[in-house]
Amino acid sequence: MSSTLPGSSATAPFALPDRSGHFDQFGGRFVPEALFAALGQLQDSFDDAAKDPAFTAELDRLRRDYAGRPTPITEARRFGAEHCEGARILLKREDLNHTGSHKINNVLGQALLTARMGKKRVIAETGAGQHGVATATAAALFGLECRVYMGEVDTQRQALNVARMQLLGAEVVSVRAGSRTLKDAMNEAMRDWVTNVDSTHYLIGTVGGPHPFPMVVREFQRIISTEARAQVLERYGQLPDAVVACVGGGSNAIGIFADFIGDKSVRLVGYEAGGDGVETGRHAATITAGEVGVLHGMRTYVLQDEDGQTIESHSISAGLDYPGVGPEHAWLAATGRAQYRPVTDTEAMQAFQDLTRSEGIMPAIESAHAIAGVKQLARELIAAGNSSPTILINLSGRGDKDVDTAIKWFGLDGSADLTTGDLS
Amino acid sequence: MTGFDETRLGLSGQVYAAAASQGRPALVGYLPVGFPSVPGSLAAFQALVTGRDGVGVDLVEIGMPYSDPVMDGIAIQHATARALERGVRTRDIFEAVQAVSEVGGVAVVMIYWNLVERYGANAFARDLASVGGCGLITPDLTPDEADDWMIASDEHGLDRIFLVSPSSTPERIESTLAACRGWVYATSVMGVTGARSETSTAAPQLVSALKSIHSGLPIGVGLGISNGDQAAELGAFADGVIVGSALVKKLIEADRASNEAAGLDALRDVVSDLADGVRRAR
Numbered sequence: 001m002s003s004t005l006p007g008s009s010a011t012a013p014f015a016l017p018d019r020s021g022h023f024d025q026f027g028g029r030f031v032p033e034a035l036f037a038a039l040g041q042l043q044d045s046f047d048d049a050a051k052d053p054a055f056t057a058e059l060d061r062l063r064r065d066y067a068g069r070p071t072p073i074t075e076a077r078r079f080g081a082e083h084c085e086g087a088r089i090l091l092k093r094e095d096l097n098h099t100g101s102h103k104i105n106n107v108l109g110q111a112l113l114t115a116r117m118g119k120k121r122v123i124a125e126t127g128a129g130q131h132g133v134a135t136a137t138a139a140a141l142f143g144l145e146c147r148v149y150m151g152e153v154d155t156q157r158q159a160l161n162v163a164r165m166q167l168l169g170a171e172v173v174s175v176r177a178g179s180r181t182l183k184d185a186m187n188e189a190m191r192d193w194v195t196n197v198d199s200t201h202y203l204i205g206t207v208g209g210p211h212p213f214p215m216v217v218r219e220f221q222r223i224i225s226t227e228a229r230a231q232v233l234e235r236y237g238q239l240p241d242a243v244v245a246c247v248g249g250g251s252n253a254i255g256i257f258a259d260f261i262g263d264k265s266v267r268l269v270g271y272e273a274g275g276d277g278v279e280t281g282r283h284a285a286t287i288t289a290g291e292v293g294v295l296h297g298m299r300t301y302v303l304q305d306e307d308g309q310t311i312e313s314h315s316i317s318a319g320l321d322y323p324g325v326g327p328e329h330a331w332l333a334a335t336g337r338a339q340y341r342p343v344t345d346t347e348a349m350q351a352f353q354d355l356t357r358s359e360g361i362m363p364a365i366e367s368a369h370a371i372a373g374v375k376q377l378a379r380e381l382i383a384a385g386n387s388s389p390t391i392l393i394n395l396s397g398r399g400d401k402d403v404d405t406a407i408k409w410f411g412l413d414g415s416a417d418l419t420t421g422d423l424s
Numbered sequence: 425m426t427g428f429d430e431t432r433l434g435l436s437g438q439v440y441a442a443a444a445s446q447g448r449p450a451l452v453g454y455l456p457v458g459f460p461s462v463p464g465s466l467a468a469f470q471a472l473v474t475g476r477d478g479v480g481v482d483l484v485e486i487g488m489p490y491s492d493p494v495m496d497g498i499a500i501q502h503a504t505a506r507a508l509e510r511g512v513r514t515r516d517i518f519e520a521v522q523a524v525s526e527v528g529g530v531a532v533v534m535i536y537w538n539l540v541e542r543y544g545a546n547a548f549a550r551d552l553a554s555v556g557g558c559g560l561i562t563p564d565l566t567p568d569e570a571d572d573w574m575i576a577s578d579e580h581g582l583d584r585i586f587l588v589s590p591s592s593t594p595e596r597i598e599s600t601l602a603a604c605r606g607w608v609y610a611t612s613v614m615g616v617t618g619a620r621s622e623t624s625t626a627a628p629q630l631v632s633a634l635k636s637i638h639s640g641l642p643i644g645v646g647l648g649i650s651n652g653d654q655a656a657e658l659g660a661f662a663d664g665v666i667v668g669s670a671l672v673k674k675l676i677e678a679d680r681a682s683n684e685a686a687g688l689d690a691l692r693d694v695v696s697d698l699a700d701g702v703r704r705a706r
Binding site: 020028029030031032033034035036037038040177178183184187190191194195197198293294295296297302304306307308309310 | 493495541564565586588616
């Protein structure tokens with residue numbers, strides 16, 4: 001299961017993006033001229049690395065010996081029986097990666113590219129902190145200077161991850177502009193990059209931003225579906241009926257979709273953060289409720305007002321709290337190859353508890369959106385005549401970072417249920 | 425003898441040509457519409473044109489506030505965020521252009537692309553042209569993605585001012601110059617907007633790279649200019665000197681003190697200092 005890196009024409013059924021970074025009308029490079037040289041350098045470095053067996057071998061080694069790949073597939077039998085009408089639910093265990101999420105896949109690849117470009121400093125944006133932690137981890141491993149931009153709201157709801165990044169030697173900058181979440185962290189990272197582009201690589205964590213980032217990140221996340229497709233075929237002798245993931249910017253979803261895009265029989269479904277409900281306007285369901293526009297260097301679906309000003313998104317999950325989405329998802333949605341549906345905070349938290357109690361696996365709240373979606377999707381597939389559907393979920397991260405949020409949501413107080421031992 | 429190509433000067437390039445015929449660089453001043461309020465910004469735009477004693481900037485750059493301004497530094501972000509909170513709309517640009525015209529000024533608009541696309545590139549060009557605006561400076565739109573804008577600006581006779589930077593390759597400098605009409609905006613330092621204590625050493629190199637192409641376009645240089653001495657230094661080799669954050673800061677100070685009149689007063693002083701600067705540049 002060695003990685004077929006880029007160019008990836010070997011594995012990609014579509015020759016997109018095109019050379020200028022477009023997925024039909026989506027994608028592109030809407031950035032200041034000052035960044036074009038760096039985007040070109042990244043493209044060249046990536047193309048060059050893709051052809052270099054030494055690069056691929058080194059990435060394979062890091063994935064295996066450092067990140068712990070391949071990650072297993074776990075059949076969630078009790079969850080399937082109790083919550084999904086008996087459907088066969090398979091979890092791709094990206095939560096078992098080093099640092100606890102799929103983010104390490106992309107970060108190791110881009111850190112290798114950073115070294116290849118001779119740059120000594122990386123910057124990153126982070127929402128939930130998963131990408132920030134992964135970046136800080138790779139920076140420690142590669143001896144790179146690292147600064148992570150994080151919205152002030154997110155530094156508060158993900159304080160544990162802020163401390164993790166600091167322990168790893170990264171500098172965490174709390175961004176107080178705008179909505180003080182992921183989008184504003186991206187703005188600040190872009191500004192840093194415009195200023196320090198000679199010495200610095202902007203290690204974007206999602207399949208968004210200007211070309212070539214959506215392609216580069218997809219290729220580094222493709223390993224998820226390359227492994228999963230082979231694992232499912234080997235164990236069950238068939239492809240899954242559906243492959244699903246949560247979608248914020250969309251990197252874990254592209255990772256699990258990529259090698260299945262050409263399998264026409266496989267349904268692809270992405271679950272967006274529905275927040276308080278799409279009808280309330282307080283959500284992050286970009287494809288469901290957004291309109292085509294330009295944000296962070298790409299043309300995609302954007303939550304925006306009548307004038308084109310970005311509307312602040314809302315989600316209990318910091319990692320999905322973003323008013324844009326990767327351009328390839330916009331394209332997959334527009335072409336109908338994938339469907340995107342909203343899942344509310346309430347549904348996601350219920351699913352968080354369901355999976356935890358039925359399988360002993362605590363998902364990240366981001367991933368819990370996909371878990372929630374599958375409960376509904378299983379019923380639909382069964383109702384449509386597939387009596388025992390197989391659904392593959394990308395369990396993109398583990399839920400340790402979300403325990404504080406869960407304590408508040410479920411009204412736990414951290415004290416024991418019963419006491420014993422009193423001498424009375 | 426300016427070395428400019430008349431056929432490429434469009435509307436706003438004429439301002440550079442007029443300044444050059446007086447043997448000096450043009451002065452371009454940026455302020456955002458809607459700060460401290462829409463009416464307050466109209467008064468500020470007029471103060472840019474008239475200065476302390478009737479001599480101000482040659483060209484007004486009307487900035488449209490945007491929720492995600494990746495090219496803007498702290499001062500401009502502060503002002504544009506307030507402007508958005510206070511309800512500025514894209515259509516307020518047209519009122520600002522008219523306010524500039526009323527006092528005999530000439531205006532271009534600096535705007536992030538999503539706002540134009542949302543309005544409709546052709547509709548925006550039509551409405552801007554109808555009030556006498558000269559064209560657009562597009563910080564996040566390069567010729568690579570500008571097909572719609574090329575068509576709309578041609579149809580309505582507007583200028584296209586694209587940016588070049590110290591990191592631009594010779595090929596990109598050439599293709600960007602080819603796509604411009606009016607003038608070209610040279611960002612003299614790597615980074616976002618903001619007044620700096622020293623002007624950049626990259627500026628002379630970038631200007632000389634631009635001049636070596638012989639595009640016939642005037643070259644405006646911006647990012648980092650805050651006073652008349654810097655304007656004089658830069659204006660020795662640039663066709664135009666662009667000032668933004670230093671002007672915005674005066675309005676921010678006045679807004680904090682809730683003293684709009686003082687803001688306009690301070691603005692006029694800076695403008696006059698800068699206008700003197702460009703007049704002793706050569």
